[in-house]
Amino acid sequence: MHRLSLMVWKILSWGSWMRRSLMRTLRSLVLCHWRSKPSFCELNILNMPELPEVETVVRILNAKIRGAVIRDAWLDWPKMIRDPYNPRHNFLDKRAVANFKKNIKGKKILGLRRVGKNVLFDFAGGWTMLVHQKMTGHFLVGKWAVRKKNVLAISPEQMKTDKWNGYIRAVFYLGDPPNQRSGETGGRMLAFSDLRRFGKMILGPKEVIEELPDIKALGPDALARDLTxxxxxxxxxxxxxxxxxxxxxxxxxxxxxxxxxxxxxxxxxxxxxxxxxxxxxxxxxxxxxxxxxxxxxxxxxxxxxxxxxxxxxxxxxxxxxxxxxxxxxxxxxxxxxxxxxxxxxxxxxxxxxxxxxxx
CATH class of the missing domain: 1.10.8.50 (Helicase, Ruva Protein; domain 3)
Structure with missing residues (x-):
């Protein structure tokens, strides 16, 4: 009986020690990262980009990357890639991801446009990519060092100092048109940052993309000329x-x-x-x-x-x-x-x- 009591006491003591150790570890993690992570209050003020935000993205990207060629793509969250022929399937589709990475390579960006809250990339060869940024997604143009799952911002400075720009889920390597004077190409990248990981990307033939419910089901645009x-x-x-x-x-x-x-x-x-x-x-x-x-x-x-x-x-x-x-x-x-x-x-x-x- 004494041995049994001693064994129970040891187990309970060990469990208590484990609980205290776990709490200390969690507390240390919180104290170490609270400055670099959004607080609970900040998470409550997240807003999905609306017409002005999406239009801003399209205008800036048109000025910065129109004419560039996508040489390669890196993905941290493959679930955001959807099959253009089965867009409602929101689970990881390895075939869709493989096709996306294969088909995006070598595509020249002819321009971008906005349809509702969607960003559409029009590529040479009759292809289009639809991107819905959802709650926390946004595009960035700069340079990053990508090492497996780690993405380190290099430039510009706000990519390194602003925590909201640090949740990179996709990087597109751009082969810019040669400089007319030097003949050199730039090393810029187009990145997609998304804290909540709700954003989605669909790449396919233009006629297929424009038949998606994301576009066909929309009412008239709030700034459309014919919306009198x-x-x-x-x-x-x-x-x-x-x-x-x-x-x-x-x-x-x-x-x-x-x-x-x-x-x-x-x-x-x-x-x-x-x-x-x-x-x-x-x-x-x-x-x-x-x-x-x-x-x-x-x-x-x-x-x-x-x-x-x-x-x-x-x-x-x-x-x-x-x-x-x-x-x-x-x-x-x-x-x-x-x-x-x-x-x-x-x-x-x-x-x-x-x-x-x-x-």
């Missing part, structure tokens, strides 16, 4: 649901998300829970005008950064300084002084002024 105020109002009159939800549905209007829907509704004085089909014609017209003004302003300021978004130069967008309601819970409304509130509208956060935006 009359057509905008006609679309919203078919939506018997909250105006906030209708604006954010890409099948209704493509490109609008949390930030710009909140800002536009505040400018017009419309409550986010009002039924879209209950708005008067003048409200539809005013909302159409203000939404497009805001989107164009945000593009000029290279998008909004309230968390992780960075442009291909690794820099944050400047439109965050122009916000009036988004993310300002508890602050005084600029128009009336009432405190800004936030509530869930169909599982999405809506920021509004309860005085200026009466339901």
């Amino acid at each position: 105020s009359k057509r905008f109002g006609k679309i919203l009159r078919t939506q018997n649901r909250a105006i906030k939800t209708a604006l954010m549905d890409p099948k209704v209007i493509a490109g609008v998300g949390n930030i710009y829907s909140d800002e536009a509704l505040w400018r017009v004085g419309v409550h986010p829970e009002r039924r879209a089909n209950s708005l008067a014609s003048w409200e539809h017209e005013s909302l159409h005008k203000e939404l497009r003004v805001i989107l164009r302003e945000a593009i000029k300021k290279r998008g909004t950064t309230v968390g992780d978004f960075r442009d291909p130069d690794g820099m944050a967008g400047d439109y965050a300084k122009s916000r009036r309601v988004y993310g300002f819970v508890g602050r005084a409304c600029e128009r009336c002084g009432e405190l800004i509130e936030r509530k869930k509208v169909n599982s999405r956060s809506a920021h509004y002024c309860p005085c200026c935006q009466k339901r």
Whole structure:
């Protein structure tokens, strides 16, 4: 009996020691890495790039890498590669990954374009790559040293100092057109950083890519020339649901998300829970005008950064300084002084002024 008691005591003591050791190890890891990793609060302010952010990416990349040739590709997260003929299959498809790496080599970039929140790379030979950056994905242009699973930023400086630029999941080695004077080619790279690993890439013939639901199911673009105020109002009159939800549905209007829907509704004085089909014609017209003004302003300021978004130069967008309601819970409304509130509208956060935006 004494031996049994002694054995039990030793086991319990050993278990307690193991628990204390494990806790010390975890504590050390947290203390060592807390400065280089996003905090829990920061993870709560991640926002999917919307129309202005994606348009910013496309414009900068067109200026920087149009005409370059992709010589090779390195992938850290193969699951983001999708088969163009079976795009809904979101599990690791080794055949799709092998085909992607094989087909991307030697492709010359003719240009980039935006369709909704998608970035489309058009290559010579009739091929196209669709990229959806999802929640935390963004492209970067610079130089990296890739060693197996480790990616070390070399230049520019913001790639090394900004933690949001450090979650590299893919690197495309570019063979730039020869310099007209020296005849030398550059050693630039196009990288894709994605903290949450939700981004996806689909490479295939242009006609196949343009038939994907990611494109075919989209409604008119929020900045499309043919989206007149009359057509905008006609679309919203078919939506018997909250105006906030209708604006954010890409099948209704493509490109609008949390930030710009909140800002536009505040400018017009419309409550986010009002039924879209209950708005008067003048409200539809005013909302159409203000939404497009805001989107164009945000593009000029290279998008909004309230968390992780960075442009291909690794820099944050400047439109965050122009916000009036988004993310300002508890602050005084600029128009009336009432405190800004936030509530869930169909599982999405809506920021509004309860005085200026009466339901």
